[in-house]
Amino acid sequence: AVVSTQSTGYLIDVSIGAIQSGMVKMACKVLEEEIDSIPGDNRRSIGIICFNSKLHYFNLHKNSGQPQMLVVPDLEEPFIPTIDELIVNIKEEREKIKNLLSIIPTVFADSKDPDCAVGPVLKAAKELIFRFGGRLTVMMSRSPSLGEGTVKKRNDTSKLEGLSLAPLNDFYKILALECTQKQVTVDLFLFPNDNIDVPTVSTISQFSSGSVFYYPQYHFEKNPIMAEKFVSEFRHYVVRPIAFEAVLRIRCTSGVNIHSFFGNCFVRAHDLIALANVSPDVAFGAQISIDENLHESKLAIFQSALLYTSAKGDRRIRVHTLALPISSDPQTIYNNLNIDASISLLAKMAVEKSNTASLGDSREACSML
Numbered sequence: 561a562v563v564s565t566q567s568t569g570y571l572i573d574v575s576i577g578a579i580q581s582g583m584v585k586m587a588c589k590v591l592e593e594e595i596d597s598i599p600g601d602n603r604r605s606i607g608i609i610c611f612n613s614k615l616h617y618f619n620l621h622k623n624s625g626q627p628q629m630l631v632v633p634d635l636e637e638p639f640i641p642t643i644d645e646l647i648v649n650i651k652e653e654r655e656k657i658k659n660l661l662s663i664i665p666t667v668f669a670d671s672k673d674p675d676c677a678v679g680p681v682l683k684a685a686k687e688l689i690f691r692f693g694g695r696l697t698v699m700m701s702r703s704p705s706l707g708e709g710t711v712k713k714r715n716d717t718s719k720l721e722g723l724s725l726a727p728l729n730d731f732y733k734i735l736a737l738e739c740t741q742k743q744v745t746v747d748l749f750l751f752p753n754d755n756i757d758v759p760t761v762s763t764i765s766q767f768s769s770g771s772v773f774y775y776p777q778y779h780f781e782k783n784p785i786m787a788e789k790f791v792s793e794f795r796h797y798v799v800r801p802i803a804f805e806a807v808l809r810i811r812c813t814s815g816v817n818i819h820s821f822f823g824n825c826f827v828r829a830h831d832l833i834a835l836a837n838v839s840p841d842v843a844f845g846a847q848i849s850i851d852e853n854l855h856e857s858k859l860a861i862f863q864s865a866l867l868y869t870s871a872k873g874d875r876r877i878r879v880h881t882l883a884l885p886i887s888s889d890p891q892t893i894y895n896n897l898n899i900d901a902s903i904s905l906l907a908k909m910a911v912e913k914s915n916t917a918s919l920g921d922s923r924e925a926c927s928m929l
Contacts, residue, residue, distance in 0.1 A: 582780030679709020
């Protein structure tokens, strides 16, 4: 079965901090260079919105001639142009898209606007992309400072042991759940030179099966190592294989059950997670519970089935089956422990625990596992 095409929306912070750090210039350069390598077929589509204290839409429709910018200062109920003007087919409008990416750094080069209206641009973008499903990629250099989703600075972050990393509002979680229902993932690229409240804004990626990329003190000249890291990771991100509209179910042998999932996903049932997007770079953890005596069994069998839509629109299923020997000898278990998988699971469990408890309590909980 072939489903509708999937789209990617790039939301680029053009506040003064983002411009001066060189983030905007490098992001546009990589996108311009890799526009032909974005996964998919001839139905691939893209849209670009820039934001600071205003929203900046770009009309890329074939009848518009050169790219046209529409500036919207109203953040409470922002005007949203028609979808066909903002989200266009990459093959049909390739040169116009590349031209826009080449001029965006110049258009905003003299901007002195310090603000970052992340919430309003996300709400506007989701209305555009909900028709297609796909992915929103957000690049921001500071905490949201205007409109819905504004995040105030935490009171006291000097005492780490008692510090709570719980989200300061539910705006981004609610938005993430809406995105998941419409098969849209939100990925964040963060470039803070000051403070960004990652625990709050990252919930939009956590519950929409997205990813968070973090580049503290980013500057293309003053911090070349971080700049090189961003270019490398963003280039890989743009061209890596991707699947859409996925669900993952894990089945276990009798007597063993899935207790909980860890990672950026939406849990639909005790053994089923929904993934608006999935790529080879993501990992999920599952904690199992042993509900029956397994002494008479020789193997514990696990089977995962991933149902997804490929970048070319084909509906596919990928099945993995794993049979593990059962042992009551602790030394045998320790000798066969997968260190990488264990550390990955512990890290995910620690992050989730820190969203509801202080850092000290989270550390103690993880040490008891």
